[in-house]
Amino acid sequence: MTDRSDAADPTDETPSIAPESLAERLRSGDELTVLDVRDRDEFERWHLEGEAVTAVQIPHMKFIQAEATGGADELAADLAEPILAVCGRGEASAHAVSLLREAGIDARNLAGGMDAWADLYVARELETDAPATVVQYDRPSSGCLAYAIYSDGEAAVIDPLRAFTDRYVDDAEDRNAPIRYAIDTHVHADHVSGVRTLAERTDAEAVVPEGATDRGLAFDATTIGDAAELRSASPASHARQDGDELRVGDATLTAVATPGHTTESLSYRLEDLLFTGDTLFLEGVGRPDLERGDDGAAHAARRLYETLQGRLLELPDDAIIAPGHYSDAAEPWDNGAFVARMGALRDRVGALSLDEAEFVERVTSDLPPRPANHERIVAANLGLEDVDGETAFELELGPNNCAVAD
Template sequence: MTDRSDADERPTDETPSIAPDTLADRLRSDDSMTVLDVRDRDEFERWHLAGDGVEAVQIPHMKFIQAQATGDVTDLAADLEEPIVAVCGHGEASAHAVGLLREAGVDAANLAGGMDAWADLYVARELDVDAPATVVQYDRPSSGCLAYAIYSGGEAAVIDPLRAFADRYVAAADERDAEIRYAIDTHVHADHVSGVRALTERTGAEPVVPEGATDRGLTFDATTIGDGDELRVGDATLTAVATPGHTTESLSFRLDDVLFTGDTLFLEGVGRPDLERGDDGAGAAAGRLYESLRHRLSAFPDETTIAPGHYSEAADPGADGTYTARLETLSDRLAALSMTEDEFVAHATNDLPARPSNHERIVAVNLGLEDVDGETAFELELGPNNCAVAD
């Protein structure tokens, strides 16, 4: 888990705090704030809160302890813009810092539960779409990972589930009196540990992965499907659409006018092509991604709702609060969708961000090549997903 060093003073009921879901709402609203991170520098650099209105500042907790002893807390906070939200591993060291700041007259609040609680936050929102099913988007604000549950006729399918939240999908299905029939991955994920096998173990759901996952070394039993194959969920039908590029096996899934694009197309960019075969294979993968975007996805109606597998701080939610958009909106918004192939390949392979932390090991876990316990899985996937090429 993240840093769990104890503070000299434990948080009390009087310590002003902000709940993770409230903080998520403020970040979605682009509220201006300083996020004061009192963890060590390496933890901060690996993963910290960010957003359009956020000024992220790292001051280790030890400096607050020293400032408390010398009476220099006011000086320590002199350059911090208010309001301030303080964070640490699980909310104790930051609560101590908040107490000192407020004694000095600074407008500060503590993130309740710290970064562990932030990583545990999972928000469900229903898509406002015309389909023979209810579609729920699951949003993990700490990483931007999105999953989907499709409910129809007493059955359910979960697309791109996260292992950390397998129990959440089960509880939600129980509340709707629905049986989870399928647990589906759009591709072999490199940024989070898949929940496909966890859902299968808990519910008996049929695990479904793209047929190309076998070529990548899949070791566990699963139903493999390819372009044009269908999955019946109650009165609804999910149709697989081959969209290689981000990975060789990538699939999207169509549900009437909704298209679940996995890591192929996002609201603010397209999937990066270098995670499967590294820099040497990125150019060829980018060419395949271009074909998927320009000749597969562009053939769908303009009013198709694109439901991606991730979002970044640059993405804005739609009117229904979900991270979705109409295809015509993205076609107008994203320059990548109107580039020539040469322009696109250059765009998709140059100046890429750092690859997701532990991506090679996460892929091994998702193929069944390595087994990890829940705590290790949680640690592996902390931080931003970094699966997109920003437009």
């Protein structure tokens, strides 16, 4: 863990680990005990997880009581070291860490708490054959991925998160590449989309699948056919159908219809890259029940099977799949990017080798809990409900749960 010390903030006097260092530690798979001192309801709603993480909740009040009795070591008696203590903003957990360290226990604080963890956004450049620079944005707290494409002084952002609108704008300004398109691959159920906020903040066109209208899209939209029409379209625009193209500088994004996770889902091809949204992940496929619930899950699963067999499995082995999410089970490339060659996924993702009946059974059985607040998030992304920035941030905290993992 990385120690930090800064007398300007009392919590920084406590040995701490920065959110960036925590993300690296979780990726490395080092065993870690996470001591969460928030209240039980906050812990159950959202807490740190990982294949090598043991998460334990002990409320801060018990540490306040232990300070009077000298029993902090008893609170941690059954906890394996090292211990990382967390709370909302890093203050209560800093107090717990100070008591644990006085008792000789190897404990550190998560600097800035869970708020800082949720704010962490990591950018990595991807290697591609396209005449473009492609950046993958990674939010480790939820596994959400977004992408920026820069080419010849223009930019596009795919699946942006509203919480990080400023980051996309600032990064594009740093590259002197105005954002031309803000694109959603589908109506997201796990995070509040940044498509409209990017369009409002910049001259970008908001691009969503045409099928979003059938789901009740409530903000202005124009059905478009090609890039020339798109440039003159109204602030919210639709990629009309399979094969539509969006020109970004010298690069071309081509829409690929990939229904199943949702009826309107699109993927976007950029030379050897395919941005698959929530259709295909590094460790599984999109779940089929978020749009129409359990009653429509089997039908959606059959459409997803057709998409995977008829579209994605037809890709060459060296095609690069760039998904919209990842889980703890995902294996990143050496540079930390969460992408994979199609050939590797054929072998890794068992659902791709099933026949239709087996596939439908697999992806409709034993599904994880739906993303927290998914109905309100969908309503916000369709423009059916207005939410302020703070509410949007709160709605999307926690794991995305949009995948069916193998």
